Amino acid sequence: MAVSSDKYFPATVSCQVHKIGSLIKDKLTKEQLQMFDKTIFGPLLNVNMVFNDQLIHHFLLMQIPEDGNVNGICFSVLGKNVRFTQKEFNIITGLWPTNNPLEKDCDSKRLQSLLFGLENKKLITCLEIEEIFKNFEFTNDDDAVKVALAVFIETVMVGKDKKTQFDMDILGRVDDEEAFKSFDWSTFFYTRLLNSLKTSLQGKKKHTS
Numbered sequence: 001m002a003v004s005s006d007k008y009f010p011a012t013v014s015c016q017v018h019k020i021g022s023l024i025k026d027k028l029t030k031e032q033l034q035m036f037d038k039t040i041f042g043p044l045l046n047v048n049m050v051f052n053d054q055l056i057h058h059f060l061l062m063q064i065p066e067d068g069n070v071n072g073i074c075f076s077v078l079g080k081n082v083r084f085t086q087k088e089f090n091i092i093t094g095l096w097p098t099n100n101p102l103e104k105d106c107d108s109k110r111l112q113s114l115l116f117g118l119e120n121k122k123l124i125t126c127l128e129i130e131e132i133f134k135n136f137e138f139t140n141d142d143d144a145v146k147v148a149l150a151v152f153i154e155t156v157m158v159g160k161d162k163k164t165q166f167d168m169d170i171l172g173r174v175d176d177e178e179a180f181k182s183f184d185w186s187t188f189f190y191t192r193l194l195n196s197l198k199t200s201l202q203g204k205k206k207h208t209s
Helices: 017-027 030-037 053-061 086-093 110-116 126-135 141-157 169-174 177-182 185-199
Strands: 073-077 080-084
Touching: 017 030, 017 126, 017 141, 030 141, 073 185, 086 185, 110 126, 110 141, 110 169, 126 141, 141 169, 169 177
Parallel strands: none
Antiparallel strands: 073 080
């Protein structure tokens, strides 16, 4: 296992889905929420998720180290090896790999200009973009939904800490309907989740009593 039983340690695992979900539902109008619901992330916004941080931490402690090229991540559960792969991820999220993803640069800065004006914002945290979204007066339903999608993608699906940098490229991708619909979101999220799970315990300090 990744951590022997005599070296188990407590930890806090956070989840933004409830707060961000409530923020989006409070911010968007009824019509805008209907537009959001029609996207691939609509069903996920309405999931009544039960988050168990202790269970997640326990699974990470039970992780079985494997070769880096092995598909998925394996845990020891009640004496049996249980593997989590992209197939399970797809079943849980309802997101599936795109057969013919569109290879296209999404470098539009339109939404950035809308949110920040002439100010050239290259670095901004997830918390800052969340506050901007919360207080911004949208005059266009499409723009409100697109920014809501960007916030949902970065803070809920990617699961970034609020103090970390927001990926501005996401604004360009959600602003391009064709690129947004054809993008392989399943692999995009799964790859990041898998890397996070496999590296979350690396570099932890050993505590002595």
